[in-house]
Amino acid sequence: MAGLLVILDGLGGRPTDFGGATCLERAAHPNLDELAAQGALGLMDPIAPGIRPGSDTAHLSIFGYDPLKVYTGRGAFEVLGIGMEVRGGDICFRANFATVEERNGQLIVLDRRAGRLEEGKLLEEAVNSVSLRDFGVEMFFRASTEHRGALVLRGEGLSAAVSDTDPHEAGVPVAEARPLEDTEAARRTAQILNAFTRRAYAVLRDHPVNKKRVAEGKLPGNAILLRGAAVMPHLVPVTEIYGIRAACIAGGALYKGVARLAGMEVLSVPGATGDLKTDLRAKAQAALEALRSFDLVFVHIKGTDNAGHDGDAEAKRKFIERVDREFFGTILADLPKGLHLCVSGDHTTPPAVREHTADPVPALFWGPAVRPDRVRTFTERAAGEGGLGRFSGRLLPQLLGYCDFGSKFGA
Amino acid sequence: MAGLLVILDGLGGRPTDFGGATCLERAAHPNLDELAAQGALGLMDPIAPGIRPGSDTAHLSIFGYDPLKVYTGRGAFEVLGIGMEVRGGDICFRANFATVEERNGQLIVLDRRAGRLEEGKLLEEAVNSVSLRDFGVEMFFRASTEHRGALVLRGEGLSAAVSDTDPHEAGVPVAEARPLEDTEAARRTAQILNAFTRRAYAVLRDHPVNKKRVAEGKLPGNAILLRGAAVMPHLVPVTEIYGIRAACIAGGALYKGVARLAGMEVLSVPGATGDLKTDLRAKAQAALEALRSFDLVFVHIKGTDNAGHDGDAEAKRKFIERVDREFFGTILADLPKGLHLCVSGDHTTPPAVREHTADPVPALFWGPAVRPDRVRTFTERAAGEGGLGRFSGRLLPQLLGYCDFGSKFGA
Numbered sequence: 001m002a003g004l005l006v007i008l009d010g011l012g013g014r015p016t017d018f019g020g021a022t023c024l025e026r027a028a029h030p031n032l033d034e035l036a037a038q039g040a041l042g043l044m045d046p047i048a049p050g051i052r053p054g055s056d057t058a059h060l061s062i063f064g065y066d067p068l069k070v071y072t073g074r075g076a077f078e079v080l081g082i083g084m085e086v087r088g089g090d091i092c093f094r095a096n097f098a099t100v101e102e103r104n105g106q107l108i109v110l111d112r113r114a115g116r117l118e119e120g121k122l123l124e125e126a127v128n129s130v131s132l133r134d135f136g137v138e139m140f141f142r143a144s145t146e147h148r149g150a151l152v153l154r155g156e157g158l159s160a161a162v163s164d165t166d167p168h169e170a171g172v173p174v175a176e177a178r179p180l181e182d183t184e185a186a187r188r189t190a191q192i193l194n195a196f197t198r199r200a201y202a203v204l205r206d207h208p209v210n211k212k213r214v215a216e217g218k219l220p221g222n223a224i225l226l227r228g229a230a231v232m233p234h235l236v237p238v239t240e241i242y243g244i245r246a247a248c249i250a251g252g253a254l255y256k257g258v259a260r261l262a263g264m265e266v267l268s269v270p271g272a273t274g275d276l277k278t279d280l281r282a283k284a285q286a287a288l289e290a291l292r293s294f295d296l297v298f299v300h301i302k303g304t305d306n307a308g309h310d311g312d313a314e315a316k317r318k319f320i321e322r323v324d325r326e327f328f329g330t331i332l333a334d335l336p337k338g339l340h341l342c343v344s345g346d347h348t349t350p351p352a353v354r355e356h357t358a359d360p361v362p363a364l365f366w367g368p369a370v371r372p373d374r375v376r377t378f379t380e381r382a383a384g385e386g387g388l389g390r391f392s393g394r395l396l397p398q399l400l401g402y403c404d405f406g407s408k409f410g411a
Numbered sequence: 412m413a414g415l416l417v418i419l420d421g422l423g424g425r426p427t428d429f430g431g432a433t434c435l436e437r438a439a440h441p442n443l444d445e446l447a448a449q450g451a452l453g454l455m456d457p458i459a460p461g462i463r464p465g466s467d468t469a470h471l472s473i474f475g476y477d478p479l480k481v482y483t484g485r486g487a488f489e490v491l492g493i494g495m496e497v498r499g500g501d502i503c504f505r506a507n508f509a510t511v512e513e514r515n516g517q518l519i520v521l522d523r524r525a526g527r528l529e530e531g532k533l534l535e536e537a538v539n540s541v542s543l544r545d546f547g548v549e550m551f552f553r554a555s556t557e558h559r560g561a562l563v564l565r566g567e568g569l570s571a572a573v574s575d576t577d578p579h580e581a582g583v584p585v586a587e588a589r590p591l592e593d594t595e596a597a598r599r600t601a602q603i604l605n606a607f608t609r610r611a612y613a614v615l616r617d618h619p620v621n622k623k624r625v626a627e628g629k630l631p632g633n634a635i636l637l638r639g640a641a642v643m644p645h646l647v648p649v650t651e652i653y654g655i656r657a658a659c660i661a662g663g664a665l666y667k668g669v670a671r672l673a674g675m676e677v678l679s680v681p682g683a684t685g686d687l688k689t690d691l692r693a694k695a696q697a698a699l700e701a702l703r704s705f706d707l708v709f710v711h712i713k714g715t716d717n718a719g720h721d722g723d724a725e726a727k728r729k730f731i732e733r734v735d736r737e738f739f740g741t742i743l744a745d746l747p748k749g750l751h752l753c754v755s756g757d758h759t760t761p762p763a764v765r766e767h768t769a770d771p772v773p774a775l776f777w778g779p780a781v782r783p784d785r786v787r788t789f790t791e792r793a794a795g796e797g798g799l800g801r802f803s804g805r806l807l808p809q810l811l812g813y814c815d816f817g818s819k820f821g822a
Contacts, residue, residue: 040795064461369425369761369770371433371791387792388771389454389801397461401769408767409458410465410478411485411492 001338001367002291003399004331005298007062008323009055009252010305011345012361012380013316016352023307023316023351024362025379029324031332032364032378035341039366040373042388043380044395045358046347052358055305056080058346059258061393065235072160075230079152080257082144088234088261091158091189095141095149096166097123097221100174100201107174107201107223109167113147115219120149122209123221130199135192141224151226153192159185159231165197166225174223193226200224237263238296238396242405247290250300251278259298276303276319284330291336295405296396301327308349316351340367342399343378363388363395369402412749412778413702414810415742416709418473418666419734420466421716422756423772423791424727427763434718434727434762435773436790440735442743443775443789446752450777451784453799454791455806456769457758463769466716467491469757470669472804476646483571486641490563491668493555499645499672502569502600506552506560507577508534508632511585511612518585518612518634520578524558526630531560533620534632541610546603552635562637564603570596570642576608577636585634604637611635648674649707649807653816658701661711662689670709687714687730695741702747706816707807712738719760727762751778753810754789774799774806780813 013022045051046058047067056077057067071077079092086092097114100107120143127141127149137155144150161180167173177193179186201223204210210220239246240263248259248266251274256266269286271279283299290297301323307316331341344363347356362383373387391398400406424433456462457469458478467488468478482488490503497503508525511518531554538552538560548566555561572591578584588604590597612634615621621631650657651674659670659677662685667677680697682690694710701708712734718727742752755774758767773794784798802809811817 042801368427369768371426371770371795373792373795387454387795389795391456391460391801394460397459398769399461401461401463404764404766404768406463406769408463408465410468410482411488 001340001403002294002336003296003340003342003403004287004291005296005396005399006327006341006343007298007300008304008320008343008345009300009302010308010347010349010356012348012350012359014348014350014352014357014359017313017350018317022380023313023320025381027317027320027324029320029378031324031328032343033376034332035328035343035366036364036378036382037376038372039341039364039370040388041375041378041383041386042363043360043383043386043390044344044363045360045390045392048392049360050358052356053347054356055254055346056258059255062346062395063238063258063262064394064397070233070235072233073228073230075228076232077254079150079232080261081254082142082150083253083257084140084142084150084152085260086152086232087154088232090232091153091160092230092232093151093226094228095151096225097147097149098223098225099219099221100223107197109170109172109174109225111219112166112170112225114221116146117213117219117221118146119209119213119221120144120147123204123207126203126207127200127224129203130196132192132196135188135195137192139196147221151224153189157185157188159183159189160229161186162190162193162229164225164227165193166227174225197223232261235261239263242400244295244400244405245293246296246298247294248298248300249283249286249290250274252300252302255300264298265294274302275306276315278303280323280326281330284327288331288334288336291339295403296400304345305349308351309354311351311354313351338368340369340399340402341365342395344395360390365398365402367402412751412814413705413747414707414751414753414814415698415702416707416807416810417738417752417754418709418711419715419731419754419756420711420713421719421758421760421767423759423761423770425759425761425763425768425770428724428761429728433791434724435731436792438728438731438735440731440789442735442739443754444787445743446739446754446777447775447789447793448787449783450752450775450781451799452786452789452794452797453774454771454794454797454801455755455774456771456801456803459803460771461769463767464758465767466665466757467669470666473757473806474649474669474673475805475808481644481646483644484639484641486639487643488665490561490643491672492665493553493561494664494668495551495553495561495563496671497563497643497668498565499643501643502564502571503641503643504562504637505639506562507636508558508560509634509636510630510632511634518608520581520583520585520636522630523577523581523636525632527557528624528630528632529557530620530624530632531555531558534615534618537614537618538611538635540614541607543603543607546599546606548603550607558632562635564600568596568599570594570600571640572597573601573604573640575638576604577638585636608634643672646672650674653811655706655811655816656704657707657709658705659709659711660694660697660701661685663711663713666711675709676705685713687717687726689714691734691737692741695738699742699745699747702750706814707811709807715756716760719762720765722762722765724762749779751780751810751813752776753806755806771801776809776813778813
């Protein structure tokens with residue numbers, strides 16, 4: 001027996017989205033309705049009733065972790081979101097390219113965003129050439145959009161209890177990182193960050209990219225400001241908890257990152273773009289293929305959330321129809337024997353709101369072990385009448401429970 | 412007003428048990444249906460959605476304790492399971508009779524199971540004659556099946572942070588217990604266990620039972636190996652939390668033990684055997700009798716779980732019918748005024764799986780304070796449509812809530 005967990009990001013909606021109906025209610029989804037008729041529905045609060053989830057915290061909760069315990073802050077999870085491979089215990093920072101000027105040995109910040117430079121990727125290698133090995137520490141830097149990036153420190157005796165080197169204003173020196181608790185690890189980490197500030201400036205100051213920008217009258221990206229130190233949590237991998245092999249199929253880096261942290265193998269699927277244009281048939285084929293060798297396959301589909309953030313109810317409705325036809329149509333045409341399936345969202349993104357809301361999300365379980373209810377369609381309202389009632393997160397433990405994975409707690 | 416909590420062990424089932432239906436769905440249970448029609452149903456996850464419960468952890472959760480906080484491990488709860496009377500703070504061990512040979516002052520293990528000897532009960536008194544009073548410690552030993560048993564240490568300044576004396580292999584000396592943390596209690600407990608090893612050998616070496624075994628060419632049970640130290644948790648008794656008198660009627664030792672730990676008085680009922688042959692009318696009569704003097708009566712009925720573990724769907728179906736007729740028929744024929752009733756299971760044991768599964772369990776509440784729902788039958792699917800929704804554990808607090816026991820939390 002194997003389990004397939006399909007998360008349609010931002011799936012849920014509100015009556016205000018479509019003149020009295022949600023996108024899911026207005027969309028035709030015969031395949032999902034067929035699964036609903038044979039399976040059972042419930043309403044899931046991704047974290048707890050009334051909590052507006054982020055995609056990161058929601059996925060932790062859906063996988064069975066308690067985000068109130070393991071979520072260490074946006075800093076750590078943004079690092080996952082830009083696709084860096086991190087490990088539990090790594091110290092993560094949000095980073096900015098900035099423009100500084102040396103005055104009396106001090107680095108004065110002229111622009112915290114280096115004129116929103118676009119050449120971050122071209123400067124990435126130089127930043128990564130900074131060595132902190134004399135401290136026994138590895139450092140990884142990744143540029144993302146515009147002036148943004150992230151930095152990871154890896155090594156023994158590090159702490160996230162350090163203040164930012166980002167002074168959060170211009171016209172003042174780059175801030176000295178200070179320990180925020182009285183520990184050797186915090187003191188040492190602050191010292192390492194201050195060394196990093198100087199060493200990064202040394203490699204960026206005369207970098208050809210910056211020379212070119214200055215020649216063009218633009219602000220150089222000659223310093224890195226760090227903020228929001230957070231430790232990457234040590235999660236006990238679901239593969240270990242349940243003694244299974246697990247795979248992830250996703251377009252977005254954040255989902256791949258959380259899945260990797262949870263012990264899943266991230267599969268590469270050409271055409272899985274993490275947006276409305278994603279190749280849903282390719283993802284379904286990849287899932288069917290993966291189900292031959294993995295006990296659990298997690299598929300993340302992002303487009304529903306994008307349309308919600310865009311405030312485009314019609315795009316969300318159409319995308320749901322495409323998911324039903326292209327993804328679930330492909331799965332149902334070649335259904336593996338003994339498969340258990342869970343379909344849900346990670347939160348509600350109503351086009352009428354254009355943001356994540358706290359509303360509960362419909363969840364569908366299907367497979368031989370699932371006791372069917374009377375609900376025959378996959379919508380928010382139908383889920384409210386479903387036989388599985390209302391629960392918080394934990395879709396993955398429930399799905400694996402139906403598959404009889406995992407050991408007893410107790411005797 | 413009084414409350415009657417009836418747990419049918421392993422009650423829940425799956426559609427795969429009986430060709431599309433569960434045993435509960437296939438069984439005729441007019442009395443339970445009558446209670447369902449008058450009362451209200453819900454779906455209970457014994458611990459949390461997706462967790463496969465043991466009977467020990469499930470009962471803790473049903474009684475209102477958080478097993479993730481109070482469950483100290485199998486060692487402690489096995490001691491309850493073989494019927495030893497323990498208290499919070501006791502240090503519990505799983506024990507084996509073993510065969511050892513003295514060589515140069517060392518006890519070398521020849522067989523960790525003493526040839527799976529059957530005379531454990533005959534050696535029990537000798538082991539209990541070992542005194543640890545010079546350490547200010549009381550010791551209790553109980554033999555169970557074959558070479559197995561359990562040992563309990565009671566006294567001040569003891570710790571469960573000690574290594575096993577069981578070397579887990581033959582041909583090597585009995586292991587020296589070592590402290591696993593740097594505390595006086597751990598050091599002292601290790602010292603006590605090592606004294607116990609020697610003293611137990613002294614009383615078992617020349618025991619007539621062992622002499623007879625040796626004469627018959629069998630391996631003597633001349634040593635006791637200990638493993639899996641665990642402290643019995645201190646539970647605040649429900650009798651204290653709610654200011655009530657509570658009684659337990661059960662056949663199985665584990666359920667009596669957990670009930671005693673929760674402050675319940677364990678009543679002896681002849682014919683309550685904890686298996687499929689148990690005298691259900693006698694248990695119902697005893698419950699009715701107890702309800703005259705106790706505020707809460709907890710009745711545990713084990714046969715449903717036994718049939719589930721046996722993979723015998725027909726036996727489970729028939730046993731449910733017998734429970735309905737003989738237990739609930741007797742209760743309904745002589746219903747105490749103002750009684751509130753809760754009927755549920757501690758987990759799902761589908762005959763198709765032969766083990767506990769993570770699926771939620773139907774729960775029924777009945778009595779003057781319970782708001783009736785529209786559900787008119789007691790099945791898993793009906794419970795999914797019940798008016799009480801889905802919740803985790805805590806049957807006993809809810810039942811006592813309907814009975815208006817307990818003080819406000821807050822003002």
